[in-house]
Amino acid sequence: MPLNPSRPDKQSLSAEDWAEAALEAVASGGLEAVAVEPLARALGVTKGSFYWHFASREALVRAALELWERRETVDIIRGVEEIADPYEKIVKLFKRANSSYKAGRLYLAMAAASDDPQVGEVVRRVSTLRLTYLHECYRALGLDEHEAQLWSTFAYATFIGNQQVHRDAPDRFPEGASFSEYFKLMIRTLIPRGDGVKARDDAKDGDGAVREEHPSVVSLRSPLGKTGSDS
Amino acid sequence: MPLNPSRPDKQSLSAEDWAEAALEAVASGGLEAVAVEPLARALGVTKGSFYWHFASREALVRAALELWERRETVDIIRGVEEIADPYEKIVKLFKRANSSYKAGRLYLAMAAASDDPQVGEVVRRVSTLRLTYLHECYRALGLDEHEAQLWSTFAYATFIGNQQVHRDAPDRFPEGASFSEYFKLMIRTLIPRGDGVKARDDAKDGDGAVREEHPSVVSLRSPLGKTGSDS
DNA sequence: CGCCATCAATACGCTGCCGTATGGATGTTG
């Protein structure tokens, strides 16, 4: 009786299944939660399975990090690559950052484990990539190198801080209509449109505030076979 | 020769010494680093000592949390209690938030361990307290309840995000002269002062003691000496 | 001095996780 928790039949696990489970574990219990035997129990198998796919726990962590970095790297531009207007692009980035609570938790958990050199390296790369991308968006807004540096850092700090506040003081984090206002305030404040940028009014807000905890978060379909077993 | 690492002679440990060491461990290695035997080694003793002061590891964690919460609670108003001008007060708060890197790391580590219900509870209280205090500062600026809510959350998210960025992408975080500019930009942006934002010109009359006299943070001034020894 | 409290060392058993060894079950292929 394999006792398969929420895994609609699949008599064989792949290495990526393990990596996926590891990411799940990180998100909900930190890096320390990536333990072979507990994970095996959660997947309804024993470690005999694990050590067939991986040489060690460290190898699993490495695989999970790789998976995570790939997804983060792709997700940075996901859904904004076709937006020409830099202003709208940044807005979209913000919108997404505030909608994926789960991805936020995962990032925070990874960042918290930066003491591990293996993890720290990837976290630095991911953070740097995000900052670089934002930087370019602000450059496209018309800011010079230096100003773009300041503003992009500012903006990034704010939305990473939002995830933190959302987690650490959920009662105090604006919800519903209040969040819409909060969101607009941030947009209005964090995207300069003075000097070289045409004025813009917040009248046309296409699809309204997206927020509201999409259950389905990111979970892209990875290029290597194995279409998601996720919902 | 007890082999006492960096503890200028003191042949006897107190419970608070252990709690202090625990906080140190959390800051540099996360909550998991609060382990009895490693801590004992670091303190140059054996666990025989520990279990005289504490009943269990959990008790140590509890003590450390208590110590931390007390300090955080005091530190919120430390150095700003005599500043009358709310604008300068917020500036000072920001300044301090960006200067104490070590305290920032400790907070992030604690927040990362919020899965532990014991920790999560304290983290929520600390975060809420900070937000509440900031909220009042913004109210004192002349903002109404709702606006103060938005701005204080915004500001808090930003400076907690700064700590995160500073840790996760140290190369990208402004330093030196660049930081001064960055800091000024944040101040200018996050503290509405008439320019660009309403509510600041509405100094209708003195006092401003409107209703809403809810239990304020300022009322706490706990009587525990022992000033922190952070750098 | 003798008594007791304080603080710490040592030794022990227990648990949880890591990694290995080995064999079993199923499927595929010649």
Add this chain to the structure above:
DNA sequence: CAACATCCATACGGCAGCGTATTGATGGCG
């Protein structure tokens, strides 16, 4: 069917940390 590959179960040894029990050293105090 035989041979092999794939995936997993079981059993084992090892280690690190938790908690307990017991003894030892030191210092104040009658």
